[in-house]
Amino acid sequence: MLTYNVRALRDDKAAVAGVIRACAPDVVCVQEAPCLLRWRHECAELARESGLVVITGGRPASGNLLLGSWRTKVIATRNARLTRTRGLDLHRSQPLLERRGLAMAVLKISGVRVGFVGLHLGLDAGERARHVAEVFGHVQLLRTAYQTEHLVLAGDVNELPHQYCWIRFCVRFVDCAAVAGRADELTFPAVMPDRRIDGIFASQGLQVVDCRVVDLPEVARASDHRPVLAVLRVPA
16 A cells, blocks of 8 residues: 655646556545545546555545545445634734644455554644544544544655654554664655655564555655555455
8 A cells, every 4th residue: 555645736637647556556535635626537547557446535624535446346435524723823824723633444355354544644743632532532433433443544754753743653553664674764755865754563463475665767856745555455
């Protein structure tokens, strides 16, 4: 699977699709997918050019989008908006911070149900901390409603691995890059990256075969983030 912040496809759409195709993922968690006019068309076009289909997300998930291959069977989908944070956004000089959300799906892979949650946490540390608790609430609902033992969280965490939210995720899930011995591979910015703020987190029952930051030639012009690709083995 792949997680990729595509910056609303403002850079090079063809390069984004090319990167995704080259990775040949079964599932993609996209952040900053199109949310404005013709967003459905834009998301469908990205899926088609990437050789995938839209599973769920887009505007109802505040820009989180799940794409999948024909090898995955969709059991259920759900989108959610996280609580809006009121207060001055110093980054944008607006009265409200950008609304955050989740794109969620339960897929059958090799006969086993696996839940996927795509997320993009905000720039404000206090908001991120509050939203982590909400994310865990949605994860539990997904597990209970669809009897899903295995689950993957993926997205743009907007903080470093030693900070609060990343640590909270690692209490309940494993950091796939760390397990694969690639925690030193950085994701932002795409050109000369200096930090790791994008990650894939898997529940204990899933085996991490590999996890790495994608460094294809197209990555530098596709977006301002580098994507993260994980190979996970579902237990028989």
